[in-house]
Amino acid sequence: MLCRHGIRDHDEAAAKLIEFARQALPPDPVRVPTLQRTLAAAVDLHRCLHRNALELRREAAQALAATPYALLTSIPGIGFVLAAGLAGELGPPDPHRTLDQTCGYAGIVPRTYQSGGPDKPAVQGKVGPRCNRILKDWTVQSAMKLLLYGPNEIKDR
Structure with missing residues (x-):
């Protein structure tokens, strides 16, 4: 065991441990x-x-x-725990919720402000205070797993 854990002179270390054990108080x-x-x-x-x-x-x-969220486990890097966490925070799939709304709810995209018509550029604000921070955490963890274990076309993004 000592050799497996990288202890040099493992025989000598074992002898010392045995001697210390003999001297220990019962x-x-x-x-x-x-x-x-x-x-x-x-x-x-x-x-x-x-x-x-x-x-x-x-x-x-x-x-x-x-649930339909079971399909998440087919993505390399997304296991049962991440899929269940995402499913628990997202709730029942809503066909009327857009991708932008879901990303805003998760707090992974900042707000965009645009006033003055289409001639003025949009201004990026902060993430909304009412975002679901737990869902954001599950989303970031999923992204990290995809970065480590996902397919190359997703890793490159």
Whole structure:
């Protein structure tokens, strides 16, 4: 194990660890049963949390599969967790919501102000204060995953 973790002179280091263990103070015999029960309870709790997390993931995957957002998982880099996060924040797909409205809601595009007619250039403002910051976070995470694992035509953009 020491060799796998890049420890030089692993045989010498192992000998030192064994010697330190021999010199260590033994635990108080009165406390040993309590410490053993505490350790067993911590292991049981860890196993229970792990089982519950797996069950929740399974249920969330089934719920995601029943929505159109399940298609997001077909994009390289977008996994179940990102797709479920995006689906949860976007809500039911609304056929009347445009791409610009969705981008504004997510807070990934700033507001554009234009007054004075078409002859004056548009002025870029700040991102709206009512944007969904959680959706923005999921969107940025998805973009980073696409940058790392997505197809080359998307990476180039």
